[in-house]
Amino acid sequence: MGSTDSKLNFRKAVIQLTTKTQPVEATDDAFWDQFWADTTTTVQDVFALVPAAEIRAVREESPSNLATLCYKAVEKLVQGAESGCPTEREKQVVLNCTRILSRILPYIFEDQDWRGFFWSTVPGAGRAGSDELDDDDGARPLAESLLLAIADLLFCPDFTVHSHRRGPDSVENMQSIDSCEYIWEAGVGFAQSPPLNYIHDLNRAELLRLLLTCFSEAMYLPSSTDNSVLNPWVTFFCSTENRHALPLFTSLLNVVCAYDPVGYGIPYNHLLFSDYREQLVEQAVQILIVTLEHDGGVPHRPPSPSSIEEQETAGPENLFVNYLSRIHREEDFDFVLKGLARLLTNPLTQTYLPNSTKKIQFHQELLVLFWKLCDFNKKFLFFVLKSSDVLDILVPILFYLNDARADQSRVGLMHIGVFILLLLSGERNFGVRLNKPYSVHVPMDIPVFTGTHADLLIVVFHKIITTGHQRLQPLFDCLLTIVVNVSPYLKSLSMVAANKLLHLLEAFSTTWFLFSVAQNHHLVFFLLEAFNNIIQYQFDGNCNLVYAIIRKRNVFHQLANLPSDSACIQKGLQRKRKTPDVISRTSSQETVSMEGSHPAVPAEPGTLKTSLVAIPAIDKLTEKSQVSEDGTMVSVQKTGASQAAPSEQSAVAGTSDTESNSGRDNEDVFYTEAEMERRRFSIASSTSSWAPTPEWVLSWKSKLPLQTIMRLLQVLVPQVEKICIDKGLTDESEILKFLQHGTLVGLLPVPHPILIRKYQANAGTAMWFRTYMWGVVYLRNVDPPIWYDTDVRLFEIQKM
Numbered sequence: 047m048g049s050t051d052s053k054l055n056f057r058k059a060v061i062q063l064t065t066k067t068q069p070v071e072a073t074d075d076a077f078w079d080q081f082w083a084d085t086t087t088t089v090q091d092v093f094a095l096v097p098a099a100e101i102r103a104v105r106e107e108s109p110s111n112l113a114t115l116c117y118k119a120v121e122k123l124v125q126g127a128e129s130g131c132p133t134e135r136e137k138q139v140v141l142n143c144t145r146i147l148s149r150i151l152p153y154i155f156e157d158q159d160w161r162g163f164f165w166s167t168v169p170g171a172g173r174a175g176s177d178e179l180d181d182d183d184g185a186r187p188l189a190e191s192l193l194l195a196i197a198d199l200l201f202c203p204d205f206t207v208h209s210h211r212r213g214p215d216s217v218e219n220m221q222s223i224d225s226c227e228y229i230w231e232a233g234v235g236f237a238q239s240p241p242l243n244y245i246h247d248l249n250r251a252e253l254l255r256l257l258l259t260c261f262s263e264a265m266y267l268p269s270s271t272d273n274s275v276l277n278p279w280v281t282f283f284c285s286t287e288n289r290h291a292l293p294l295f296t297s298l299l300n301v302v303c304a305y306d307p308v309g310y311g312i313p314y315n316h317l318l319f320s321d322y323r324e325q326l327v328e329q330a331v332q333i334l335i336v337t338l339e340h341d342g343g344v345p346h347r348p349p350s351p352s353s354i355e356e357q358e359t360a361g362p363e364n365l366f367v368n369y370l371s372r373i374h375r376e377e378d379f380d381f382v383l384k385g386l387a388r389l390l391t392n393p394l395t396q397t398y399l400p401n402s403t404k405k406i407q408f409h410q411e412l413l414v415l416f417w418k419l420c421d422f423n424k425k426f427l428f429f430v431l432k433s434s435d436v437l438d439i440l441v442p443i444l445f446y447l448n449d450a451r452a453d454q455s456r457v458g459l460m461h462i463g464v465f466i467l468l469l470l471s472g473e474r475n476f477g478v479r480l481n482k483p484y485s486v487h488v489p490m491d492i493p494v495f496t497g498t499h500a501d502l503l504i505v506v507f508h509k510i511i512t513t514g515h516q517r518l519q520p521l522f523d524c525l526l527t528i529v530v531n532v533s534p535y536l537k538s539l540s541m542v543a544a545n546k547l548l549h550l551l552e553a554f555s556t557t558w559f560l561f562s563v564a565q566n567h568h569l570v571f572f573l574l575e576a577f578n579n580i581i582q583y584q585f586d587g588n589c590n591l592v593y594a595i596i597r598k599r600n601v602f603h604q605l606a607n608l609p610s611d612s613a614c615i616q617k618g619l620q621r622k623r624k625t626p627d628v629i630s631r632t633s634s635q636e637t638v639s640m641e642g643s644h645p646a647v648p649a650e651p652g653t654l655k656t657s658l659v660a661i662p663a664i665d666k667l668t669e670k671s672q673v674s675e676d677g678t679m680v681s682v683q684k685t686g687a688s689q690a691a692p693s694e695q696s697a698v699a700g701t702s703d704t705e706s707n708s709g710r711d712n713e714d715v716f717y718t719e720a721e722m723e724r725r726r727f728s729i730a731s732s733t734s735s736w737a738p739t740p741e742w743v744l745s746w747k748s749k750l751p752l753q754t755i756m757r758l759l760q761v762l763v764p765q766v767e768k769i770c771i772d773k774g775l776t777d778e779s780e781i782l783k784f785l786q787h788g789t790l791v792g793l794l795p796v797p798h799p800i801l802i803r804k805y806q807a808n809a810g811t812a813m814w815f816r817t818y819m820w821g822v823v824y825l826r827n828v829d830p831p832i833w834y835d836t837d838v839r840l841f842e843i844q845k846m
Contacts, residue, residue, distance in 0.1 A: 052085040057095045064100045069110040078118045082142035083135075089252065092145040093830040101153045105160065113163065116150065119143040120192045127198035130220040131205045140199060141249065144256045147192070148832060151259045155266040156837040164189035165278065189260070193283045196257050197290040200297075201225035206249045208240045225293040233300030233385075234378045244322040251322075254329035255832070257283070258823065261336050265820050265838045269659055269813055280337050284364045291365040298330040299370075302415070303385025307392050307404045321404065331411040332823050337366040338418045339816070371422045379429040386416055387438035394445050394488045409446060410822045413462045414815070420469055421807065431475035434482050437499050441488060443467060444506045448490050448646065451514035455649035455846050458658055458818045460510075464524045465805070467503075468667070471528040472804030474677065477535030489642035497540030504529065504539070508546035512553070513646070523565075523664040526572035527803050533579035534673075534800045538587035544594040547573065552601050557608070557618030561738040567746050568664075570605065575801075578754045581790075582797040589785035592758070593778070596766060599759050606752055610743035619738075649846040656821030657842040662810035668803035679802065753795050761793050817841050 059080035063070075070077050087095065104112045126140040154160045165187045203209035203218045207228040211218060230250070232239040260279045267275075284291060305327045373379070389412055393405045416439065420427040430436050443463045450456035470476040480500035492505050507525045510518060529547075539547075553559065554569040577595065580588050595602070609615075639645075649655070661667070670682035762785070769784055821841050824833050 049086055053087060053091055053095065055080060056085045056087050056091070060096055060100065063111055063115065064104055066108060066111060069108065070114060072114050072118060078115070081115070081146060082119070082122060082139045085142055086138065087142065087145065089145045089148065089255070089830050092142075092149050096146070096149050098153070098835055101150055105153060105157060112150070116147070116154070116163070117188060119147050120188055120195070123147075123195040123199065124191055127195040127202070128220060130202055130218060131199075137205055137249075140205075141252055144252050148256045148259045148830075151256075152262065152266075152833050152836045155263045161263065161266070164192070189279060190282055190287070193257075193260065193279065194288065196253050196260075197283070197288050197294060200250060200253055200294060201228045201290055203228070206246050206253065208243065208246070225290045229293050229300065230297035231300035231304045233296070233304050233381050234373060235296050236300065239304075242323070247322040247326045251326045251329050254326070254333055255827075258329065258332055258336065258827075259832055261333075262820070262823070262833060264336075264816065265824065265833060265840045266836075268839045269817055269841070277339065280339060281364070284337050284366045286365065288365075292369060295334075295366050295369050298334050299382070301330045302327055302334065302389075302412075303382050305385070306388065307406050308395075324404075324406065328408050328411070328826070331408055331415055332826070334366070335411055335414045335418065335819055336823065337364070338370060338415075338422070339364070339367075367422055370419065373423060374425055376429065379426055382419065382426070383430060383435055383439075386412055387435065387442075390416075390439060390442035394442055408826065409442070410459055410462065411826070413443070413446075413459075413466060414819055414822070417462065417466055417469070417815075420466070427469075427473070428475075431470065431473050431479065434479050436470065436476065436479050437482060440467070440470075440480075440499060440503070441486060444502060445488055445490060448492060448506045448509055450646070451510045451518065452646040453649045454515050454517055455653045455655035457515075457517050458656075458821060460514075460518060460521060461658070461661065461814070462818065464521050464528070465811075467528050468524050468531075469805045471531035472668075472671075472802055474535065474673070474802075477532035480532055480535070481537045489644075491639040491643040491645045493542055493639065495540050495542035497543060498536075498538070500532065500536045501540040501543040503532075504543040504546055508550060511550060515648070520661060522569055523572070524667070526569055526576070527664055527668060530572050530576045530579065531802050533576040534583045536580060536588070537584055539580070539591050541590040541594070544588075544591040547576070547591070548594045548598045548601070551577075552598065555601060555605050555608075556621075557614070558621045560608070561615050561618045561743075564736050564738075564742075571746075571750070574751050574755070578751055578798065579800065581754055581758060582794065583800070585790060589782050592762070592785050593782055595755060596759065596763060599763065602752060602755050602759065605750060606756065608743065608747050610740045610747060612740055615738050615740070615743065651846060653846040654825060655844050655846060656817075656824060657844060658821070659810075659814050659817050661814055662808060664803070666808055666810060667805060669806045671802045671804050673800040673802060679804075682801070751798075757794055758790060761790060762788070 059077075062077070062080075072078075101112075104115075120143075122139055122143045126136055126143075129136060131137045131140055154163060167185055167187055198220060200206050201223060202220065203211065203223070207230065209218065210227065226236075228240075229236040230240065261277060261283075263279060264277050282288070288294075301323075305323060307321070307324065373382075389406060390409055393409060420430065430439070443466060446459055447463045450459050477500075480503065481498050484497060484499050484502045490506070492502075492509055495501055495505060507529065511522060511525065551570065551573045554566065554573065560567050560570070577591070580591055585592070609618075671679040672682050674680055765788070766781055766784070769781065773780070817840055824838065824841075824843070827833070
């Protein structure tokens with residue numbers, strides 16, 4: 047009964063607040079205490095009992111009451127942080143204030159006139175009744191007081207951390223507490239694992255939810271490439287002003303990486319008891335990815351424990367980025383990598399009992415965290431690639447890419463997965479690791495094959511390109527760049543993968559495809575470059591690919607003899623109108639899919655998705671490096687020439703020859719997805735009603751890198767035909783045996799230098815990540831729905 051009464055009283059207080067036309071004095075404690083002192087409302091109750099319309103009404107009609115409510119709630123949190131919440135009642139007050147602020151903040155952010163409210167000081171307010179804000183702190187903006195109180199409360203003994211008290215009478219002083227001794231979980235820089243306490247986990251999750259809501263002001267500002275505009279909440283919280291920055295960063299990282307959703311391996315354990323740790327882990331990973339927004343601030347020296355490397359240059363001003371970039375111990379890297387791999391692999395685990403193991407839902411946040419680790423900490427990236435552990439990250443990423451390829455609501459997941467693989471593929475070791483045999487057999491709806499992880503990657507990429515939805519076309523350049531980057535290191539492709547690559551070449555070299563969009567020929571250049579790399583550097587083990595090239599030799603001859611006169615160009619374009627979707631329809635010896643796999647399906651009608659900005663073109667995303675003889679990379683200077691393919695020059699006057707379909711030179715121009723769709727349909731006319739001309743075709747046709755393949759065909763085709771005639775062979779295995787023992791030493795052109803296109807960060811990708819990350823956070827926080835129905839401006843919310 048008590049719970050119903052307290053809900054009723056709370057609702058009465060809300061109604062009083064919304065109906066009062068006169069300002070209520072800050073000193074009227076009897077009125078304000080109704081909101082937090084005697085209630086036991088859950089966060090869901092608060093969201094239900096404080097409707098959006100009423101918050102907006104108070105904001106418009108009695109702004110001083112809304113201001114006082116915020117001020118009083120922050121004041122209570124500050125008092126709780128100072129006293130350490132020794133009584134249950136004080137703990138309850140802190141939780142109630144946390145829930146109320148989580149409810150109200152988005153409505154402060156959505157109104158431009160209110161956005162500065164938390165950054166102003168409240169003159170004299172609250173001083174009459176209490177002196178907890180002394181003169182020194184009196185000048186602190188409300189936002190700073192709130193953030194510091196949350197940080198203190200996250201290390202509050204018996205509330206959010208295990209107490210170290212020696213006896214019943216000793217009290218831990220909140221001001222002198224060393225929070226580094228209270229890190230939440232063993233792992234990076236901390237060896238002891240504190241006892242699990244689900245009450246502490248729940249309280250931490252409530253405070254982290256409020257912290258995430260504070261940081262979400264970013265959602266209410268329109269997208270812009272101006273990276274100097276930093277989120278003031280994140281900037282302050284991750285600065286030296288926050289004395290708990292290091293232990294909190296470590297706690298968040300360790301809680302995420304130590305989490306094992308399967309627990310003790312008891313089937314159906316997640317149905318028997320609630321996993322409070324999962325909720326905390328979700329909040330922790332979201333706080334981490336949101337705070338790790340890199341800024342180019344003035345460097346300074348933060349405190350540093352032994353596990354975080356001391357460097358002469360202190361690095362970025364954001365302490366979370368700084369600490370992340372300075373982790374360096376092998377055992378810490380191992381802990382982080384194994385933890386992320388375990389969680390990313392979790393949704394893939396197959397059991398004989400259906401639904402018997404817990405499946406986590408926060409893989410998108412984990413991918414963003416992995417990205418930031420690799421991006422900010424190059425030593426971590428090299429550690430990942432040092433052993434075949436990188437494959438424990440690769441396989442789940444390929445699983446997610448394959449699974450999401452037909453679902454337009456998951457286009458962001460496709461992008462982040464491809465970006466990570468693009469980043470990894472810029473390093474030689476990634477290509478080398480791909481040669482490890484693939485034996486795990488995660489159920490995916492791809493053809494069954496026997497081979498390596500490289501085969502898996504190619505088969506999945508082929509599936510994405512041929513059976514994915516329209517919106518994935520801007521990613522084709524990235525997918526093929528990854529294949530080119532790893533191609534010089536692939537020792538032995540399976541017949542299935544070799545056939546897939548040739549099927550792509552066949553589809554991309556049809557005349558209608560080449561002539562319909564100004565950039566489509568880049569895809570052919572990428573594939574030819576990959577074939578050349580394998581022939582020149584890995585000929586010995588790749589008889590399957592050589593055989594596939596011989597079988598499909600007509601594709602190469604057709605490319606070499608591509609017609610370029612106006613009549614043929616028009617004829618090619620006519621063919622397009624008759625068969626609009628040739629790529630996906632061309633059969634490519636599809637075989638039976640893996641056992642236990644489910645086909646990729648489109649989004650359910652009504653699924654919500656958030657819009658994304660366009661990704662920059664591939665030449666903006668990458669920078670060319672040449673691999674020298676000793677294996678080191680030398681950056682290739684950019685000229686007006688193309689990045690897309692070797693020796694290509696600009697083909698259309700006034701435009702770079704490597705723009706991806708996603709947008710032309712759009713580092714500073716951003717499009718919503720609706721605009722993107724319109725642009726994509728009019729792409730042919732987007733460059734002043736572009737149309738293919740004979741000059742244009744000749745400009746790139748003459749640069750097609752066909753010499754190596756033509757020489758190979760010239761040498762091998764007569765030999766293979768002779769064997770077939772002499773021995774009456776129709777058996778592939780004999781031909782493969784011949785090719786396996788053949789050699790082209792001295793017969794091929796001089797090997798070209800290996801070119802690697804390494805990912806490079808820029809304003810466009812930074813903006814893409816910010817939009818994607820906040821879109822994921824928005825959609826994943828549905829209970830309670832923190833931002834639902836508020837005027838978010840960073841992205842659009844769309845229903846499928």
